[in-house]
Each structure stands twice: as structure tokens, then as C-alpha cells.
Amino acid sequence: MQVEIRADKKSMTVGGYVNVVGRDSRVLHDKTGPYVEQIMPGAFKKALAADSKVELRFNHKKILDSEDLELREDNIGLRAHAVVTDREVIAAAEQKELRGWSFGFVKQKDHWKTDEEGTRRRFVDELELREVSILDKTPAYIATSIETRDDDEILVEFRADQPLEDGVDYIRQTESTTETKTTTLTPGDESVMFCAQKTVEIYKMRRRM
Template sequence: MKVEIRGNQILIDGYVNAVDRESRVLPSPRGYFKEKIIPKAFEKALSDSKNVDLLFNHKKDRNLGSIGNGNLELYEDNIGLRASATVTDEEVIQKARNGELRGWSFAFISKKDNWSDGQDGIQLRSIEELELLEVSILDQTPAYVGTSIEARGENTSLVEHRSHDEKVRVLEDKLDIEKRSAIVNKINEILGDK
């Protein structure tokens, strides 16, 4: 996740999920399993969806925007689900300044999945089709690369949350240290020649 602070807003960019990569071991009522999202599943979900919300820590009362609001862009590329968002929430901006943002997460309902036997008796679940409900920015480090929170939605489908922990880079809208150092060195070089 790359976080760029620009005055009273932040630009956040990064991968919500890398497709075709197994998660760490996840618990479920049917036992432990690993999971992966099949390529093009997010692309199809996005084409079928009218809107996807951007939340903070999966809290419905902390809506930071959406595709419909125009401050969230989601697309699937050859790596996975990529997100780009502009956030004006003061608390999230402060957490970005403090280096407290930890990564992305997403909530989904599985529409089509395939279970197979994996190594060491741990099953592998391949998500072929899903309904993408929301993506979240997190200020908590997930216990696992993929964490599981299960809740029943209005239509009694199982809503699942998966977190993706990645390094977060914060960039201020000022000259970074390398550029400043290069400028100072150049000035000293010019002044030294005179």
C-alpha cells in the first residue's frame, strides 16, 4: 500500500488481494483450509456490481467513499485486485501521518467455489466467482495474511472478510530526503566551483 499525504487528503494505492496465491491457513466450521481467488473473479465481480464501498476497518458507520462517489477505483490486473482511493477522513489522514495504516481487506460472498484436498489434510478452497461487497483500509495488523471474519448477511449468505497485510509507504507532498540531499549536493558543487 502506498499512501501519499496531500494537505487535507490522502491518496492510497495498492493491492487488496493477489489472485491465484494461497492464503495462510484459515479456520472455518468445516475445519482448517487455505484459499485462493481465481484470476478474473474480481474482474467479473466488478462488472456485475453497481457499486463497492470503501470502509475503515470493515465498519459500516466509517464509510470513506465508494466507486459511485468517484473517490475509489478498483480493477483486476495480472497481479490481483488493485485499489486507488482518495480519502478526506481526518482520523485516517492522521493515522497515515503516524504510520498506523497497515493494509487492505475485502468482504465478499462466495458465489462459486471449488474445494479440494490439500497437503497435510488441509483443504484448498478456490473462489471462482464472488460478490464483492466492500474493501477496507485497516489500521490493525491482521493476525494472518488472510484473516477470516464470518457474518450472516441480509440474504443469509455467508459474508466473509479477508485481510491482506502489506508494507505501507507514506509519502509527504514535499521533497523527499533523497531529492533534498541531491539538491544540496548540487548547490554545494556549484558553490565550490566558484
């Protein structure tokens, strides 16, 4: 996940891969026992082509403004990009508390296999994508809930994947330019840079005198 906080702290952009298709999940569990799962290539693309509304949420609960939400499936997986103006989410980003992405879906079509080692494997071929969530909690790949729609009970499943990026990359815009700088400096690094800057300023003053 990449997070870029605007200089005025009134908005931020967030992007990255929500799920990598064709890759094994962590070990999941259902009533029968453990299994691993893959979202098949093309499943997200087909879901997005259905043009159903996909909500942007915070921790699967708080609905965020999703007018600027962009979703697409490429050869890696489902990629998201959004502009967020919610103060709670921006505050969590300021504290570097964001942990990654998750998504909620309803299975439309899947198939199962058991490999030579006896591991049950689920392949999700088609799905209804309900929402993508920004998380400030450690992602857990498995979760479910039951909802009622048209007098039928449906199983809504939530998944969080390990991102390709190494954690969350926080970037902050400077006030004077549109250039960005990473906020990964330690307090010690910032102290050294501050002292070096002051030394240069003093040296320039002495040369003018």
C-alpha cells in the same frame, strides 16, 4: 500499500493490491477444521463487471467517500486506488498507523479439493465484492458475519492479505512543488541534514563577506 499525504493534510491518495489472486492464503478455519484458500483469477474482474456498488471503508466499519475509488483486476490481483478526505484516516496515516487493505465479499461459487498431504483447499471462483477497507490494525485474514437479505441469511466473509510491498510506503508532498519525498528518515538523519544545510548557508555568507 502506498500512501501519499497532501501538503495541506486535507486529503491523501492510497493505492496497492488488496488481494493477490491464485495464491494461498494463511491457514483458515471453519467448522470442519483448517484449510487454505485462493481467490481464482478473474473472480474480481467478473464481480466488478456486475457494476454493483463497492464501498470504501475504514476497518470494515466506517464508510468513506468512494467517488474516487478505482478498482481493477490485473494479472497480479485486485488493485485499488482512492483519494481519501476523512480526517480520522489521514490522522492515522500521519501517525504511520495504517497496516494494509482488506475486503468483504459474499461467495457466489467455489470448489474444494484435498491435496496429497491432506490439506483442505478452497478455491473461490465467483464472488460478490461488497467493500474494500483501509486498515489501521494488523490484518487478520479470516473473519465472517451473518447478514439478512431478502429474508435469507448470507455469510459475509472478510479477508486481509499480506501485501506485495514491504509494509506501507508513506510519501508526503512538499508545499512548494508537486515532487514527493518519502518520510522514512529517522530523527537522526533529519538532524544531520539540518546541520549540513546550516553549514552550507554559513559558508556562503562568509564568501559574500
